[in-house]
Amino acid sequence: MAAEIREQPEAAARLLEEVGGRIATGELWNDLGLPRFDRMRVVACGTSLNAGEVIGSALSRLGGLGHSSVVASEAAGSVVEPGTLTVMISQSGETADVLRALEEGPQGSPVLALVNNVHSTLGRKVDAVLSCAAGPEIGVAATKTFVCQVIVGTGLVISALVASGRMDVARAHRLVNDLYLIPEQLAEAAAAARALLPPLVEEVRGAKGFLFLGRGAGVAYAAEGALKLKEITYRWAEAYPAGELKHGPLALVEEGTPVIVIDDDDHRLAGNIAEVRARGGRIITIGRPGSSVEVPLSLAAPCGPLAAVVPLQMLALGLAVELGFDADKPRNLAKSVTVD
Template identity: 60%
Template sequence: MCGIIACKTHSPSAAYLLTGLRRLEYRGYDSVGIAVRTAGGDVVRMRTIHRIDALERAVDDWDGAAFGGVGIGHTRWATHGQATEVNAHPHVDCTGRISVVHNGVIENAEALRRDLASSGHRFATGVDSEVICHLVEQRLALTEDLLAAVKGAVVALEGPWAIAVLEESTGRLVVAASRSPLVVAHTNVGEFAASDITALADWVDEFQVLEDGDVVELTGVNGWHDPDKTVVTPALARFIWRAGDSGRMGHADFMSKEIEEQSECVARVLDEVGDRISTGALWSDLGLQCFDRVRVVGCGTSLNAGHVIGNVVRLLGGLPVTSTVASEAGGSVFEPGTLMLAISQSGETADVLNAIVDDAAGGSPLLALVNNPHSTLARRADAVMTCSAGPEIGVAATKTFTCQIVAGVAVMISALVAAGRLSRTAADTLVDDLRRLPDRLAGAGSVAECIVPALADELVDASGFVFIARGVGLPYAAEGALKLKELSYRWAEHYPAGELKHGPLALITRGTPVVVVDDGSPKLATNVSEVRARGGLIVSVGPLGSSIPVVDGPAAPWGPIESVIPLQILARSLAIALGHDVDKPRNLAKSVTVE
């Protein structure tokens, strides 16, 4: 992990690489580097364990031969080997002829390393990606053609990978992918490849997605070259980049901007699908059969959104729902009539992709809920529902969470109507409630911005937090605890409020912050009393009279979604008070392409 870019451009490539790498920052990284061919025919590598600003300064300070138009770049999130400059990409072979950037994991790297070392290859790092350089080097001893060498080399690789290979002597650039995303684009400024289309947003509005096993050369002429004609050129896809997607637009950080955007994003989702919910058309248009039960698969924030969606199916349709952590999906038993709902913001989450393989999914129809309709998960699913949140730059998910909920709830309500399990009249009432959400989210943001930052200042010395809720409020307590952990680096655990007396009350001492997501459950007051009796500090998010009064009216089947805004603001405010980078929390990545 975590992101690669390669280009063959008509002007110096370094500027394009740096811009693309900045677009990839949101995925999270702990080192960054480029390899650029100079006008003199050499390849210069620059790497750093600092931010892209440091790499940009190194490029500006370069006083050697002018940079040419061919280069590769990488942001790394360490999986094999520590985050050091030596371990940073690009990596090279024994001679320096071949430079490689790689996204993914080579699962058989150690076995390949032993074989290559026994053949005389010298390794500079313990990083799995380095074996690719030496495999290509080995194949070049048999053929002088880079494209053929890469095709031969990747046959030995096991696991998900996407690579770009630069040859110093010729300036040739070959890219390949298997089970890891890679897109290519031909533009009027040159040819590009990247693990994420957002890296190319400044120059690209059409692109193509490599299929598993594709190996092609960026020629700088036609954008897609395979002389053996073994690769079918995929169809063009279009990419729309809104002007405000790449900038903070006056906000101190992207997280602040993306929290504020949630009401607008939810309105956009409802504008796209609202008229087709209560008719059942939203579901019917997907081409899937009706179902008798649902299995939700996801990780982290996406799984929390899945719990909300599952509650709606259970409460409105009376259907059984199972939620599964994707990394633990192996061995799941599927019953007939099951719909598998796989949720991933990026659509590239390795754990989710592994959970949907045919033998694991039991042949169940698969509906993907993603923010990227061109992602691997979307391409492998039987049908796709996009959450239309737009690019999310902050590593900690905010607007994708709310958009996943609204899109997922919309399609499930529509499915229940199509199956005759919910009347159109009832669905119309639910859709009316959904259409009020943008205003409610905006109002919650206004209230929270006035109250939460000062509250966070009071809690800055707390070593840990407990989040509690009941029923439909519980997924929001889980998401609030996750956000606080991600950003503040304080421990935070969530529990069903009724479980406090079965163990978690041992955590409560005088002053322990207990965040209560109040959905109006009458039993919740007793649980809050239990905390107060032990000296816990109650911070309630709920209706009028709460510490943060943002929930308007009785809880809907999807729960008190307004509560997520102050929970996000609390995590952000606390992190800022502690001096943390809220856009790039430590040790975390946005697109988690390893298991």
């Protein structure tokens, strides 16, 4: 897992080299041969579902189009409106829940698969397939596949908006330039995490539960951080939009409770952080200057605070190692979920 976290800047650069030149021209979308769409429906599980939420949010934020995310195991019976593009995301392309959702789901909606293996079962059964091209990933807890899914999915959204006339080419080029900054941002975030996380990990090693908070584009990254911690440290971790604190989760906060905040400079977060501190919670912020772990952020970035995911991954990994667990092979889990 440590090696795959380190490989993320290289994987992102390789992916952008492959698809970056085809985004702002609309080619990335046009080459798929799919019809114009007015909304997106993401069907996925786990980390892929979190990546799908980032992609769908980019569509809404950049193009003003609606999106929804459906857990694949609960997709049966869901209603798909006309003009919907269904995006099924699976790292392996063999995820049983996703394949069953494809077989039993409503017909008539074009389906695009976003996978790490275009020759997988899912890749062969859909209308079009797009590779996240992350390369082999051995660790059960996904890292570089998440980053690559987010990058190629966001690039796809930009390309589709250009191809449909909903975004001008000049704006698309500016957004693609932001994407090209991601490899360096990931590397800088990893360096900051290596320097700053060890004492924080030692401080929270005895905690039994964690809260992860974000707002807007940061919510999906909070969810991914909580999932990583659960997967490899066996500690309870829950993610919420920060505005939900007073609607229940704040009751969980007591003296010393670790609360990890994805701080992408949303002005409303200051009040949420103050609420946690007033209850004795231990705030760890990841993001803007002045955070516990500063990472490079572009407020105009099409996929939100992606660099924040690196310290989140490294926090989970560092805590798992500190507790003596095998981060590569967490208990009860498998890399490819082939039963539902």
